[in-house]
Amino acid sequence: MMKIGYARVSTTGQNEAAQVDILSRHGAEELFIDKASGTSREGRDKLAEAIRFARKGDTLMVTRLDRLARSVSDLHAITQELQAKGVDLVVTEQHIDTSTPTGRLMFTMLGAIAEFETDLRKERQLEGIAKAKEEGRYKGRPVTVDSEAILAALAAGEKPIAVAKRFNVARSTVYRVVEQTHKSA
Incomplete structure (x- = not known):
């Protein structure tokens, strides 16, 4: 019977050392660590590896349920x-x-409470964005494209793909600048 530890942090900037x-301290003999979101199992290779590794009579340990999953269905x-597989789950904290x-x-x-909290957080975020848009404070990502420079390069005879590479934008962006210029003219 082996104790297998699984730790997860959401981003590479976070530290899993506490987990x-x-x-x-709870006796984990083997550790698996993911740096990925807990909202789905996608991209959590170490979790899949930990489950494959576990044998009958083993225990998979996590510090908190939200480290394992953020939805009841995933849990x-x-x-x-x-x-x-005959493997128990222990949530230490x-x-x-x-x-x-x-x-x-x-x-x-x-698990149900964790899923409810995630849903509430999403709802509050969407409400905040809607309110900010209503008040004119949320306009999306700021424009970073120099439309005049793109138009000048095209007028000088450069091909759209060359202009896109030079300004580090997608070719569709170059065409969109041209289209917006024609619409406003």
Whole structure:
């Protein structure tokens, strides 16, 4: 019976050291670390590797449920895979152990709460953007294209693909500048 630790941080700028320390103190013999979003399982190769690595009687440990997944469906899919292999899940900082009925109940409840929090955060963000747009404070990404320079280069006889390379923009951007100029003329 082996204790397998899984840690995840969302970005490469974040540090997983605190999670690794906690998992090590709880006896993790093997560690798998992802630097990826928890909103889906996509791009989380170390999680897949940890699940493949686990054998019957092993325990997969994480520090918090949100390190494992951000949706109830992902949490359940992961635990079903683990259960099918005879592997338990322990969440160290939330005192969850899926080898017990109480642990399974807590797991389900906290997973639902985590998903609810993610949905609320998205909703608040969209409301904030809508309000900022309404107040004229949100106009999207600032324009970084020098339309006049692009038009001058085209007028001097440069081909659109050469202009795009020179100004480090997509060729479609060059055509869009030309189209906008014709519309406003």
